[in-house]
Amino acid sequence: MFKTYKNLWWGLLALIIISPLGLLATGTAFGEWGLDELVDEVGFIPAGLAKFADFWPHSLMPDYSVPGMEGSFGLEAAGYIISAVVGILLVVLVISIFYRMARD
């Protein structure tokens, strides 16, 4: 899986290492405010939204963070990098299913 296009994976590794740059933008994207931000951003929490907002409370690494790794930019950056590695490994794992199914 990784042998044929080595340089693509090296490029991805470089992106993973600089990914904490993405932490510098601290604002929440339009329409992605959490329940804790809605009162400030919008002024109220719509009833239906409140009902479904926590539909999936099982995210192991919420907001690309590692639980416990918070409080300083360095820790959050490390958590962000770990999140990128974990996410990419999972993506590659899922796509590799197709490696077995595809023809030679």
Place this chain on the structure above:
Amino acid sequence: MHIPDGYLSPQTAIPMIAVMVPVLGVAANKVKNDLKKKQIPILAAGAAFSFVIMMFNLPVPGGSSAHAVGAVLLAILLGPWAACLGVSVALIIQALVFGDGGILALGANCFNIAFVMSFVGYYAYKLIKGAADKLSGRGMAAAFIGGYVGLNIAALTTALMFGAQYHLFQAADGTPLYFMYSIKVAVTAMMTEHLILAGPVEGLVTVIALWFVGQNYPALLSNGPKWIASNDKGVGSHV
């Protein structure tokens, strides 16, 4: 652009899941049948690229943020169906593990970010590139515009889904039940930041990544009857 849970009514979110299940089924079949084994690592790297590029939040003046997606790059390399599948895998992992985008909203998010962006961006790219080489000036301009247009149309369909909630779903006292702004407000806010900031960044990301692939593996971008072109039926060159 990752819609969290609660912003869409179940009456919107569930039908979008029902739409995307067969679409992803078709995409998986296309990948299985039309891609060769040695193209799968490109799909994996492209989906991984999409995953990580979405982590690069761009600050939007006024306190918001936006990001590129990388879907059109994958569509240029392997065709829109493969791009749709690869980006959907990234979105599903983001939702399940990282809480980025809702689970009920996964159908809507895969529709906007994976399906709409891949196909719109790909055909905008094809239209502009014409018969030019992928790495020619025109090919690169087409990649920029493909990324720009793809991301912006995805932002538009997202904004329309948001805004529709306000008009369709209100409590008895008139307060919105889900997304809380009108279509006009949603479209204005989403399109301003994507037309001015995230769109050009998507275009640049697409061009730079395509150039990087071309420098390292020129065969992947050749227009001639190379292995990728001969195997391109239905996935890459035409539909």
